[in-house]
Amino acid sequence: MRTPRCPRCGFAFAWDGRKCSHCPPPSRARQLWESISRFEEQVNSTKDITPRQLLAIAGGCLRRVEEHLSEALIGVADALERGPAAIRRMAPLAAESEFSATSPELPFANALNPMLIAVARNTIPELFRAVTYLAVICRTTIGNHAYPPRGVLSFSLPRELERYRGSLEREIHSLETRAPGRPVETYRRLLQHHLQGRAEVEQLIAAHEHLDNQLTHYNQLRWQLMAAEERAQCEMVRDMQIYPEITVAFDPEWRTSTAVAMAQGFVESRDFSAMPILADALQDAGCEDPEILEHCRAEKPHYRGCWVIEMILADGK
Numbered sequence: 001m002r003t004p005r006c007p008r009c010g011f012a013f014a015w016d017g018r019k020c021s022h023c024p025p026p027s028r029a030r031q032l033w034e035s036i037s038r039f040e041e042q043v044n045s046t047k048d049i050t051p052r053q054l055l056a057i058a059g060g061c062l063r064r065v066e067e068h069l070s071e072a073l074i075g076v077a078d079a080l081e082r083g084p085a086a087i088r089r090m091a092p093l094a095a096e097s098e099f100s101a102t103s104p105e106l107p108f109a110n111a112l113n114p115m116l117i118a119v120a121r122n123t124i125p126e127l128f129r130a131v132t133y134l135a136v137i138c139r140t141t142i143g144n145h146a147y148p149p150r151g152v153l154s155f156s157l158p159r160e161l162e163r164y165r166g167s168l169e170r171e172i173h174s175l176e177t178r179a180p181g182r183p184v185e186t187y188r189r190l191l192q193h194h195l196q197g198r199a200e201v202e203q204l205i206a207a208h209e210h211l212d213n214q215l216t217h218y219n220q221l222r223w224q225l226m227a228a229e230e231r232a233q234c235e236m237v238r239d240m241q242i243y244p245e246i247t248v249a250f251d252p253e254w255r256t257s258t259a260v261a262m263a264q265g266f267v268e269s270r271d272f273s274a275m276p277i278l279a280d281a282l283q284d285a286g287c288e289d290p291e292i293l294e295h296c297r298a299e300k301p302h303y304r305g306c307w308v309i310e311m312i313l314a315d316g317k
Ligand SMILES: [Zn+2]
Pocket: 006, 007, 008, 009, 010, 011, 014, 020, 021, 022, 023
């Protein structure tokens, strides 16, 4: 078991597990950057983003939901991670008409096919939009998996209100046919207005409020899960983007055969658990750059496209 050390300076005595008494704390601006929780804002925080980085981000978003993906989509993630050349060789996922409207693949195809076109045209704004859309689909996949969309009538009612369920169902149905596609948040007031003058209006409204509160709570839980995934997506983007206010000059001397072999191994296996050992290898080669060493040693997940790995492998590509 390794002694816990500050990922930046490497001192064990100065490290309390969260912060270091030896290293200066990061600036306020940097702390803000490291806590960005909106995906678009995070991706936009780097000035000169490349198609390769955008595709790696898209691949990373898919990897995070890999357990919910088909073999075909996992293959797409692989191509995205390998970069624009691999994507240009890819055929469109499938014509939209080949998917049924309920296919879980359809939303992914709707996000990925514009991505293929954007890569072919080499237009960054289009690519950015497609990647942002894919990130939304991935978050929604997680939310819907844990909390599949439910109708208000699928929730339970207390015994004294249960006997109003039938008439409430008829009233909701008649309202839906008269006012289709109303936004959910205006629905409660709309229904209450609709019920005025009906027999037992108060009980019907009470029953509906009871159901609606449960639905709202249920949807909030799904939303919280999606927000947590968005924060994780932002952290993933920060694995691929260096803090924009600093520059790291990578000395080719650090690119030893050991470091290159380790980096290649991590990328192949997608197992980055030995990143702290890579930091030791870089240090043996003379690297004392605190950004690089900290990035390798900090307890954070890494992805294909990790900026340190990209720097080590940049030469051979
Ligand atoms: Zn330190």
